[in-house]
Amino acid sequence: MxxxxxxxxxxxxxxxxxxxxxxxxxxxxxxxxxxxxxxxxxxxxxxxxxxxxxxxxxxxxxxxxxxxxxxxxxxxxxxxxxxxxxxxxxxxxxxxxxxxxxxxxxxxxxxxxxxxxxxxxxxxxxxxxxxxxxxxxxxxxxxxxPGLLEVLQRLTPAGFEQMCALLLRESGFENVQVTGRSHDGGIDGFGTLEMNPFVSFKVLFQCKRYSGTVSRAQVGDFRNAMLGRAEKGIIITTGTFSSDAIKEANREGAPKVELVDGEKLVRMFEKAQLGVKPKTVYEVDLTFFAPFLA
Structure with a gap:
């Protein structure tokens, strides 16, 4: 039964x-x-x-x-x-x-x-x-x-800072810390990048979790905040950078600021396989079947 x-x-x-x-x-x-x-x-x-x-x-x-x-x-x-x-x-x-x-x-x-x-x-x-x-x-x-970029944009500001710190660690940085302090000129954290056993330098980073565009002035403010404190700075955003912001980041005679926009950020997460899983997708090869198609 x-x-x-x-x-x-x-x-x-x-x-x-x-x-x-x-x-x-x-x-x-x-x-x-x-x-x-x-x-x-x-x-x-x-x-x-x-x-x-x-x-x-x-x-x-x-x-x-x-x-x-x-x-x-x-x-x-x-x-x-x-x-x-x-x-x-x-x-x-x-x-x-x-x-x-x-x-x-x-x-x-x-x-x-x-x-x-x-x-x-x-x-x-x-x-x-x-x-x-x-x-x-x-x-x-x-x-x-949802796509990875959408998920990153939905993180809390503190959560996004922690994710950026994790990405930096996975990318070879050491002693990475999120400062979490306000009124610090936009500095969200720092880390050390070791080039070889003899050479290393301090890097400051700023995290901007939004879908807008980072302006030239924001890049300039960040550089001013890092002067005398570190050899290099990185701005990481889920948005984009204006053309003037990119020019300001690479201005001759001033410390270079590395820029990571949303598109590059996604590629870096994928390369490090942080929060993503690789998936194989097969496409049909029509040339293979062409001689047998009706």
């Missing part, structure tokens, strides 16, 4: 699979392929065949699709590891948690709010459920996840 399956009309069906996924993975030794997990859930709960073979409007397996959605929220919450391609695996956090339906709902609403903020979109809970019913969770994540 099979257990009663969830109602087909219940849009929040995927919320029921949070804990069953964790249970299935524990039984599978901590990891498993997606279909293995779905099959184990179906076996554990004795779901009837008519429920398991139901399709979405796009022809996808509704049960497995909903299990994949539940898995996606567990990844976002840190209960499953997303780093292994094609394999679902428990994190230590996931091994030691029990999620009831109310917990699942809270997780769902938390991440809905995060993604709505990223997309600047407002949808009802019912609309989101319907959207998920026919969508691939991994594609949805790629489409809704």
């Amino acid at each position: 099979t257990a009663q399956s969830p109602s087909r009309k219940q849009k929040s069906q995927f919320l029921q699979w949070f804990q069953p996924i964790l249970d299935a993975l524990k039984q599978l030794g901590g990891s498993g392929k997606p279909r293995e997990v779905s099959n184990k859930i179906a076996e554990n709960l004795r779901l009837d065949e008519s429920f398991l073979t139901e399709l979405t409007k796009t022809g996808a397996d509704r049960f497995h699709n909903q299990v994949c959605w539940a898995r996606q929220y567990l990844v976002w919450e840190g209960y499953l590891d997303s780093s292994t391609h094609g394999t679902w695996s428990l994190t230590e956090k996931g091994r030691n948690v029990n999620i009831n339906i109310e917990d699942a709902r809270r997780i769902f609403l938390k991440w809905v709010a995060i993604h709505q903020q990223a997309r600047k979109a407002k949808q009802s809970e019912e609309e989101i459920m319907q959207e998920q019913d026919a969508a691939d969770p991994e594609k949805y994540e790629a489409e809704t996840k």
Whole structure:
């Protein structure tokens, strides 16, 4: 005899699979392929065949699709590891948690709010459920996840300063400190860059977390604040620099100020793999298939 399956009309069906996924993975030794997990859930709960073979409007397996959605929220919450391609695996956090339906709902609403903020979109809970019913969770994540620059612009001023300090450490600077002092001429921190065992110099840095343009005057003010205190300065912004600001930073006869705009900042985070994960993307090579195309 099979257990009663969830109602087909219940849009929040995927919320029921949070804990069953964790249970299935524990039984599978901590990891498993997606279909293995779905099959184990179906076996554990004795779901009837008519429920398991139901399709979405796009022809996808509704049960497995909903299990994949539940898995996606567990990844976002840190209960499953997303780093292994094609394999679902428990994190230590996931091994030691029990999620009831109310917990699942809270997780769902938390991440809905995060993604709505990223997309600047407002949808009802019912609309989101319907959207998920026919969508691939991994594609949805790629489409809704904010870009790195947007995330950096949403950090607190203090948080952005700490991120810049971390980037400098990853780039070879030592003794990096965020001063956090006001009325210091715009100096947000300092560090030491060692060129070789014999030569090193102090560097001051300023962090500007906004989407606007840094002006010539702001570069000049920063240089004046660093005179007599360090050999070099760096201004890091999530915005851009005006052409006059760039000229001022490189003006002859004055200490050079290095400028890092939002575009360069993103490249540096990517190179250091700070807060980002490398992802391989395959493009179709049409020249390969050309001789066989109709």
